[in-house]
Amino acid sequence: MKTGSAKGTGIYVCLALAAFLWVLPVWWTLINADKSSSDFFSHPFYDIPREFDLLSNIATAWSAAGLGTGFVNSLIYGVTGAAASIIIASLAAYAISVLRVRGGFIIFLVIFSGTVFPLQMYIVPLFKMYNSLGLYDSRLGLILFYTAISVPFCTLVLRGFYTTVPGELREAALVEGATEVRVLRSVYAPLSVSACLVLFLFQFTWIWNDLLFGIVLTSSSSVRPVMASLTSLMGVYGGSSLPVQLAGALIAASPMLVLFFGFRRFFTEGLSLVARRG
Amino acid sequence: MSALTTPVRSAGTVFSLSASVGNGPSIRSRRRLGTYLFVVPALVFVVGMFWYSIVMTVWISLTNSNGLTSAKFVGLANYNAMLHDPELLTNIYNTLIWAIAMIILPVGLGLLAAITVHRRRGRSIFQTVFYLPYAIGFVTTGVIWSFLLGTSGFPELFQALGLRSLAQVQWLNSVPLNTYSMIVASTWQTMGVDMLLFFVGLDTVDRQVIEAASLDGAVGWRMFRHMTWPLLSAMTRVIIAISIVNALQAFNLIWVMTQGGPYGSSSTFAVWTYQQSFQYYKMGYGAAIAVVLTVFVLLASVGYLRRSLREVRT
Numbered sequence: 001m002k003t004g005s006a007k008g009t010g011i012y013v014c015l016a017l018a019a020f021l022w023v024l025p026v027w028w029t030l031i032n033a034d035k036s037s038s039d040f041f042s043h044p045f046y047d048i049p050r051e052f053d054l055l056s057n058i059a060t061a062w063s064a065a066g067l068g069t070g071f072v073n074s075l076i077y078g079v080t081g082a083a084a085s086i087i088i089a090s091l092a093a094y095a096i097s098v099l100r101v102r103g104g105f106i107i108f109l110v111i112f113s114g115t116v117f118p119l120q121m122y123i124v125p126l127f128k129m130y131n132s133l134g135l136y137d138s139r140l141g142l143i144l145f146y147t148a149i150s151v152p153f154c155t156l157v158l159r160g161f162y163t164t165v166p167g168e169l170r171e172a173a174l175v176e177g178a179t180e181v182r183v184l185r186s187v188y189a190p191l192s193v194s195a196c197l198v199l200f201l202f203q204f205t206w207i208w209n210d211l212l213f214g215i216v217l218t219s220s221s222s223v224r225p226v227m228a229s230l231t232s233l234m235g236v237y238g239g240s241s242l243p244v245q246l247a248g249a250l251i252a253a254s255p256m257l258v259l260f261f262g263f264r265r266f267f268t269e270g271l272s273l274v275a276r277r278g
Numbered sequence: 279m280s281a282l283t284t285p286v287r288s289a290g291t292v293f294s295l296s297a298s299v300g301n302g303p304s305i306r307s308r309r310r311l312g313t314y315l316f317v318v319p320a321l322v323f324v325v326g327m328f329w330y331s332i333v334m335t336v337w338i339s340l341t342n343s344n345g346l347t348s349a350k351f352v353g354l355a356n357y358n359a360m361l362h363d364p365e366l367l368t369n370i371y372n373t374l375i376w377a378i379a380m381i382i383l384p385v386g387l388g389l390l391a392a393i394t395v396h397r398r399r400g401r402s403i404f405q406t407v408f409y410l411p412y413a414i415g416f417v418t419t420g421v422i423w424s425f426l427l428g429t430s431g432f433p434e435l436f437q438a439l440g441l442r443s444l445a446q447v448q449w450l451n452s453v454p455l456n457t458y459s460m461i462v463a464s465t466w467q468t469m470g471v472d473m474l475l476f477f478v479g480l481d482t483v484d485r486q487v488i489e490a491a492s493l494d495g496a497v498g499w500r501m502f503r504h505m506t507w508p509l510l511s512a513m514t515r516v517i518i519a520i521s522i523v524n525a526l527q528a529f530n531l532i533w534v535m536t537q538g539g540p541y542g543s544s545s546t547f548a549v550w551t552y553q554q555s556f557q558y559y560k561m562g563y564g565a566a567i568a569v570v571l572t573v574f575v576l577l578a579s580v581g582y583l584r585r586s587l588r589e590v591r592t
Contacts, residue, residue, distance in 0.1 A: 095316030114328035120568040125334035148323035253414035260413040
């Protein structure tokens with residue numbers, strides 16, 4: 001900053017310009033989600049809306065193409081999938097890094113590398129398996145899938161985390177007669193709350209944003225997750241007007257925005273988890 | 279602390295400790311077997327869904343499975359058909375373009391933004407603005423950019439600005455512009471997350487090293503070339519590896535914006551697999567495409583995986 005204020009100002013101008021370019025699409029989305037369709041069709045998109053129709057567009061989008069149902073579904077999938085996978089992963093991580101089961105590293109590799117393949121490797125067999133097990137197009141089926149896809153990363157992170165917990169804590173509890181499950185629940189789990197919260201946010205976000213498995217494993221709008229519903233909102237058949245589509249996009253993005261602004265610190269922490277994964 | 283905990287934490291000591299408290303050998307081995315129960319749920323999920331699928335996809339790729347009639351073993355016929363499929367070249371080309379562009383554009387811009395914004399006043403504002411598109415997700419990004427690149431989007435703006443020729447452009451309907459347009463949309467979305475990852479890298483770089491260098495007169499490009507860039511190289515490799523793997527699998531944005539069209543011109547391997555499997559129900563063929571995609575992804579990430587395995591092991 002000592003190198004001269006002219007240079008500093010120049011950098012700020014460039015940054016402001018870039019930030020402006022980055023915000024523009026969001027701004028255009030916001031103003032066009034506000035427009036009535038007649039306003040949208042009779043005036044250019046960059047004009048300020050003449051009437052405030054955001055709420056009615058949101059209401060239309062919510063009921064069209066099952067977007068509202070998808071929203072609720074995805075909340076269910078995100079919460080249960082993330083929570084269940086954290087529980088399952090903490091059991092596995094505890095056995096691998098604290099109990100040091102024999103062959104633990106191999107078991108860990110099997111769990112961890114189950115999902116390093118491209119997602120396209122899983123779609124056809126899962127579709128067939130779900131059909132033959134009666135899980136196709138069911139909420140349970142999607143919850144099971146989302147749990148499974150989240151387990152490897154949670155195991156990786158929790159395994160690393162548990163090794164940082166001092167072993168004496170566990171031994172003291174064991175001496176007092178606690179079972180291993182009890183130790184995990186009342187010693188390790190409370191210590192890993194913040195790591196689990198980061199994992200929860202990350203897995204919830206992944207599940208919320210998933211489109212591929214939503215369209216592969218379901219067909220009816222009562223089961224579909226939110227992103228699949230959003231795509232059908234803009235589909236050729238039953239496609240809605242652009243303001244309604246954009247209002248739908250806002251609906252679908254809203255929980256992510258709430259999470260992002262509410263838990264920004266956790267997102268940055270989570271990112272460093274992802275980075276350390278490499 | 280570590281000197282104190284390390285000897286006690288090893289498994290052997292733990293068991294001898296519990297034995298001295300009075301557990302007989304039978305309890306010990308029962309406990310040992312019981313510990314395997316902890317890993318069973320995770321293994322059931324991962325092996326039952328993912329390892330099963332990986333094996334099955336390879337098998338299905340050797341059959342003429344179509345989801346209706348019972349599948350017959352056809353050997354390498356699907357792979358042979360792929361070699362003669364005119365769509366193969368388009369898909370290889372687009373997949374490569376995506377991979378290359380996603381390394382250069384979001385990663386390069388993310389690095390530039392990170393270095394420019396880092397330790398500058400207003401960092402949190404710029405961070406929020408650049409990260410915002412990532413927070414809203416791929417599908418939402420697809421909806422927004424489909425609108426902007428459609429007839430009632432940018433063409434209207436260019437018309438108003440008097441740029442007639444630009445106003446005529448069909449961004450999502452002409453080749454190869456459709457792929458490039460989607461890459462721009464994808465760059466808009468993912469630049470922010472790369473920037474944040476570089477922030478993590480920059481935060482771990484020893485501040486004193488940088489300050490010492492700047493006292494020695496290293497500024498601007500020289501500072502970057504000889505100090506920041508080498509110190510960031512580990513993070514850069516991770517980001518590039520993640521970007522390649524993600525780009526090779528690019529699906530969501532393309533599916534929302536063009537569905538690989540028109541006439542498959544903007545399709546990638548990931549879109550192609552889905553389309554063959556679930557729109558034309560040629561699941562054997564779709565599986566074969568997925569296998570080829572996997573080979574690409576594994577080749578691209580082999581060095582990265584090897585290093586991360588080594589890190590995990592320690």
